[in-house]
Amino acid sequence: MxxxxxxxxxxxxxxxxxxxxxxxxxxxxxxxxxxxxxxxxxxxxxxxxxxxxxxxxxxxxxxxxxxxxxxxxxxxxxxxxxxxxxxxxxxxxxxxxxxxxxxxxxxxxxxxxxxxxxxxxxxxTWLILFLILTWQKLAPLFMLMLINNNLNIIMLISMLSTLTASIMILNQTNLQLIITYSSISHLGWMLSMIMINSSMTLIYFINYIIISIPLMTLLNMYSNNYLYTLTHKNNINKLTIPSLILSLAGLPPLLGFISKLLVLITLIELNFIMLSLLMFVGTLIGLFFYLNMTLMIMIKSYYLFENYATMKIYKLTMMINILSIFIFFNMINIMIKYAMIIFN
Known part of the structure; x- marks a missing residue:
């Protein structure tokens, strides 16, 4: 084999x-x-x-x-x-x-x-890592939705996941570890809504998959599992990987920001002020690392645009990430508020 x-x-x-x-x-x-x-x-x-x-x-x-x-x-x-x-x-x-x-x-x-x-x-490998961080989490998340008590334990775990993963990601150089700690941080955001609004958890999970598929595909193609390899010469658009990384970090107005914004709005409306503040601080810590990472990729690298066709492949991905705040925010907000009416 x-x-x-x-x-x-x-x-x-x-x-x-x-x-x-x-x-x-x-x-x-x-x-x-x-x-x-x-x-x-x-x-x-x-x-x-x-x-x-x-x-x-x-x-x-x-x-x-x-x-x-x-x-x-x-x-x-x-x-x-x-x-x-x-x-x-x-x-x-x-x-x-x-x-x-x-x-x-x-x-x-x-x-x-x-x-x-x-x-x-x-x-x-990157394929197995993607499956563990996405598909393998689907069934346990569904089972957690059926547990209708222990809200305090879930909130504590979500807060610890966001803060701990954001701190552990600092000074990491292995790209697989960076993606793993990012997934743990996103898991904290999903768990914060799993007993309050399960449809929002599902939307957050789908958005995470949409960002992860092109990002892990590019990292598998153009890196050697370490951060410095992203500064080597290649023929892809130099804005593609940074835009996906910043979207994963939740920088506005990218796609990853929408999910976090909707979760924060819901938590604040339910008076989970301290939880919202701590999760927001954890995201800021992670965003600091991602901004340094993208700065290194964009400034210290020498990208070659050998073929314009290679840029067209990822143009749709970039447009979805960049214009998501204008395209998807109202649509997702309406779906969450009127989910039962829509599905019935």
């Missing part, structure tokens, strides 16, 4: 997708757990797609962490069933529901249970 993509890997991709779909379409807690395990069994072979020792080590770490969180999840669910004799309304015991909550946070890699995620990302 050295540097090859075998047709059997399409089967593993199908298993991974079907496991997530089982979790998303289920209303029974045990079936959701089964979907998580099927997803894990399909994803682990994909982590060893090139057969490297580092990939095998990362996949073993991922298996141990996911197995630990799944064990806590199913044991807590069984104890809650013994307490309530129901699989559908299991959240009457605050201690056991907190264990379920923490097991899902461990799957997501949220602070303070984030220790395994940065340790793994340096050993992964």
């Amino acid at each position: 050295i540097n090859k993509f075998f047709p059997s890997n399409f089967l593993f991709i199908l298993i991974m997708i079907s496991g997530t779909m089982i979790t998303l379409s289920s209303s029974h807690w045990i079936t959701m757990w089964i979907g998580l395990e099927i997803n894990l069994m399909g994803f682990l072979p994909l982590m060893n797609i090139k057969g490297k020792i580092s990939e095998a080590e990362a996949s073993m770490k991922y298996f141990i962490i996911q197995s630990l969180s799944s064990s806590v999840l199913i044991m807590s669910s069984l104890m809650l069933y013994n307490y309530t004799l129901s699989w559908y309304s299991m959240f009457n015991n605050s201690m056991l529901s907190s264990l379920i909550l923490l097991s899902l946070i461990l799957k997501l890699g949220g602070v303070p249970l984030h220790f395994w995620l940065p340790n793994m990302t340096k050993q992964m």
